[in-house]
Amino acid sequence: MAISDNLRGALYMNLSMFAFTVNDAIMKSLTQNLPLYQTIALRGVVAVLGLILLARATGGLRLPAARHDRALIGLRSVVDVAATILFLTALKHMPLATLSAVMQVTPLAVTLGAALYFKDQIGWRRMLAIIIGFLGVMLIIRPGMEGFSAWSILGLASVATVVVRDLSVRRLSGSVPSLVVALGAASCVLLMGLVGSAIEGWQAITPFQILQICGAGGMVIVGYICSVTAMRVGDIGFVAPFRYTSLLWAIVLGWVFFATFPDGYALIGAAIVVATGIYTLLRERKLRQRARAAA
Template identity: 30%
Template sequence: MRSTILIAVVSMLGCTMLVAGTSLIAKALGSGALGTVIHPLMVSQARFVFGFLAVAVVLSLRLASGRKAWVQSPQTPKPNWTRHALRTLLGWTGGGLMFAAAAQLPLADVNALSFTSPVATMLFAMLLLGERVGPWRWGAAVIAMLGALVLLRPGAGVIQPAALLAVGAAVAMGIEAIVIKRLATSEPPGRTMLINNAMGAVLSSVVALTVFVWPQGATVWAGLIGMGVVMVTAQILLLGANRLVDASFVAPFFYLTLVWAAVYDIVFFDVWPDAVSLTGASIVIAGGLVMTWREVLNARRAAVPASVTVQALR
């Protein structure tokens, strides 16, 4: 039992480190730190194209070893293409906005704003699915949004457009979470990852044609390839941790993403979090933890596992 918990903890530490790492790579590519400035649409393209290749390799190895549970499901032999398409569109939108914001803002601020996505999930689940929202979840949502307001820095005289991009990303990922919940209850994770990355590769490549310039330099190519591989590796670590322990144990670890993001800012860009960033992030985390606690309680009462956080699946 102890070894199982230890493996889950290590998996989540690696997962959150890699999730924050995608923001780091996006910032490095978008700011020109790796040689040339790469447009956010091309960063999104790399995330899906190389992510698809990585997923295809992993699933091929699993199928070759006889492990088919990740890909095949007797209950749902055919994919729900409408849900997959909607999830991909939302994921591509959220990821693209996030990558654009990361190129202009401190990584800690971008990741903190992304953690307001559960608020969007709650609101749209209430409006679209008719879910009841109790006072605890409303209170948590208000707390998280107050933290986001602090991070938007309205007292500075003008709200940074890049911060609004991060908020838009959080909204897209929040709606995506609703679709992911539906897919997670009916389709195997490997098939979902493969279809999502395949659809995303096609969509992002078509849109990226409008700004595409052939990347120059080995470091730029390493960043583009790394974007897809790192994201897929984070997804696999998350799925592995969720198989070993309860989702209620896993969920709080996601807030370590903010710690990793702050460390990356300091080490790679010499950007230290100021009082506003620390205050806003702390408020967002407080609201997020309250909301996570209520989700876990509701899931236990309904005897359904708590949903996987969309943050690591963007």
């Protein structure tokens, strides 16, 4: 039975979010016993080699000729290093589902960042949704109240770096292969892991940890491929909301593997963030459709 492009896109996006969340769960498990930077470096080796092989197989291993594009790739790669350090440090000390709930505010933050930096027009409805979404995050982390973790601040800082990372590629030329962008970021993260591990120290690893590292690197590659494919085969306005399934996977994996489950406040806050994020995406889709109709 044939399925529509939008349904295929939704399936790819679900698989992408599952793969990325499995990677997060594996990395959280590994960093409980291995130094953080060693773990980042080992996963980076797997991810970089996999991306190089994939880029060669698809003919996407070519550097952009324009200096402007190379500068943007460099900026994105450096920011991705900061995002990786902040996220994995927070993940090491926070429940998987709680950090995932905080990260769900990223689409709202990207919309706000685009309005501030690129002067994108956002109406009062989307601005109200963004404000409510950030209030939902405050309900998740509850600053100043019992149960608050200072590591949540690193999670929010990670959101900020992801916003800069995502906005930095908006002006990339359409001819720049996506794999080159991903490979640049993965290579910088690998280099950061090697430098950090030289300072932090190196520890012997077990055969099971080697399998975990290979699994994490493989999940990153699968997640990236499925994410790109999802956005290409389906309508962005339809496919993008399925990013929020990562929170469901995080809750399930956190419960099964780490025996942690979000409390009531975190669940309510997460529901608010997801609802406002989906509303914002659907509102943007509706406005694009109106603009196309008017044109």
